[in-house]
Amino acid sequence: MSLASIRNAVITWLVIPLCLIATASLAEGDEGWSVTVFGGVLTDNDWQYAVQPWEVEFVDSRFVGVAFGREWRLGDPRWTIGFEAQAVQHFGRQDHLEFNLPAVLRYHPRNPIPARLESLAFGLGVSHASELAQVEIERQGASRHNLVYWMAELEFSTGRADTTWMIRLHHRSDAFGLLEPATGSNAIAFGIRRAF
Numbered sequence: 001m002s003l004a005s006i007r008n009a010v011i012t013w014l015v016i017p018l019c020l021i022a023t024a025s026l027a028e029g030d031e032g033w034s035v036t037v038f039g040g041v042l043t044d045n046d047w048q049y050a051v052q053p054w055e056v057e058f059v060d061s062r063f064v065g066v067a068f069g070r071e072w073r074l075g076d077p078r079w080t081i082g083f084e085a086q087a088v089q090h091f092g093r094q095d096h097l098e099f100n101l102p103a104v105l106r107y108h109p110r111n112p113i114p115a116r117l118e119s120l121a122f123g124l125g126v127s128h129a130s131e132l133a134q135v136e137i138e139r140q141g142a143s144r145h146n147l148v149y150w151m152a153e154l155e156f157s158t159g160r161a162d163t164t165w166m167i168r169l170h171h172r173s174d175a176f177g178l179l180e181p182a183t184g185s186n187a188i189a190f191g192i193r194r195a196f
Contacts (some may be wrong), residue, residue: 036067036084038191040170042135047171050186051152061135063187071106080106084123093138096131098172100149119162121153127172135185136172142181147172155193162195162196 042061049055071082081104088098102125109117127149136143153168168191173184 004178005168021058032071032195034069034071034193034195036069036166036193037065038067038166038168038189039064040168040187040189042185042187044139045186047169047173047186050169050188052063052146056188058188059135059138061090061095063088063090063098065089065098065189065191068193069104070192071104071177078108078110080108082106083125094131094134096129096133098127098129100127101125102149102151104151106155109128116157117154118157119149119153121155123149123153125149129172133172133185136183139185140181142183144174144179144181144183147179147184148175158192164193166193167189 010057033035040063041058042063043050044057044059045055065086065088067084067086069082069084071080073080083101083103086098086100086102088100090096093117102123104121106121108119125148127147129143129145129147132143132145134143150171150173151168152171153166155164155166158165168173168189170187170189171184174180174182
């Protein structure tokens with residue numbers, strides 16, 4: 001691991017959580033903090049095919065990550081808005097750190113189907129990879145350190161009020177050509193979230 005990677009890890013693990021804590025006093029009617037531990041596998045698919053189980057082609061590239069999040073209720077109690085600070089370690093075909101900072105809009109249905117569905121969420125923000133992503137180079141012929149990040153998530157009850165599990169589409173991209181070169185990657189991730 002390079003000195004720059006270590007520096008980025010220190011910034012993500014120390015500075016970003018401290019900044020999040022400093023914003024706590026700004027919230028009225030907040031949902032509070034959460035920490036999510038997750039892991040995933042990258043696919044060789046474009047995002048729209050990654051959500052079709054019969055189309056998914058996994059590649060030998062995995063990751064584990066942690067996300068610190070904060071949410072605030074909007075006018076309608078079914079909706080919250082917040083953000084996550086994610087630190088992700090890749091291993092397998094690629095070995096680098098990834099840092100993501102998405103804003104997250106979350107919907108909590110009143111009568112969910114299936115019954116254990118807690119929320120649906122979409123997040124959009126920025127992504128930084130400490131090294132060029134090998135899977136992106138193999139899939140698209142190029143990569144870059146900074147890309148757009150988005151995620152789509154389903155969150156489910158575990159039976160405990162403060163603990164849920166989630167499945168997420170984890171996506172880095174050039175945002176339909178907004179960034180050059182054209183590149184991106186997709187992964188399916190599972191995780192456990194704890195509110196505090």
